[in-house]
Amino acid sequence: MENFRIREYGRMELAQMYCHTIMPESAWRKFKRWMQLYPGLMQRLTAIGYTDHSRSFTPAQVRLIVEALGEP
Numbered sequence: 001m002e003n004f005r006i007r008e009y010g011r012m013e014l015a016q017m018y019c020h021t022i023m024p025e026s027a028w029r030k031f032k033r034w035m036q037l038y039p040g041l042m043q044r045l046t047a048i049g050y051t052d053h054s055r056s057f058t059p060a061q062v063r064l065i066v067e068a069l070g071e072p
Contacts, residue, residue, distance in 0.1 A: 004071045006063050010056045014065070017072035038068045 004017075012024045015031035022030070035041050042050075044064050050057070057065065 004066070006059050006066065008056055008058055009062055011054065014057055014062065014072070018069070020072075034069060035065065041065070041068045 009017075011031075012028050015027040016024055018034070019027035019030050035045070041064065045061055048058070048060050048064070050061055
C-alpha cells in the first residue's frame with residue numbers, strides 16, 4: 001500500500017481507509033464513533049472548522065485525526 005499523505009479527504013474516503021473491510025456507510029458510522037470516543041478530538045476538530053454537516057476533512061483536520069488515531 002502507498003504511504004499515507006496528509007491532504008483533503010472526503011469523510012467516507014477517509015473512513016474507508018480506516019475501516020476498509022466494511023461498507024462505506026458502516027465505515028463512516030464506526031469512524032465517527034472512534035472520533036467521538038477519543039478525548040478532545042471532536043473539540044479540536046470543531047475549533048478548526050469541522051461540523052456535522054462537513055463532507056470532507058481539511059488537511060489540518062486530517063492531521064489531528066492521524067495524531068489521535070494513527071495512520072490508516
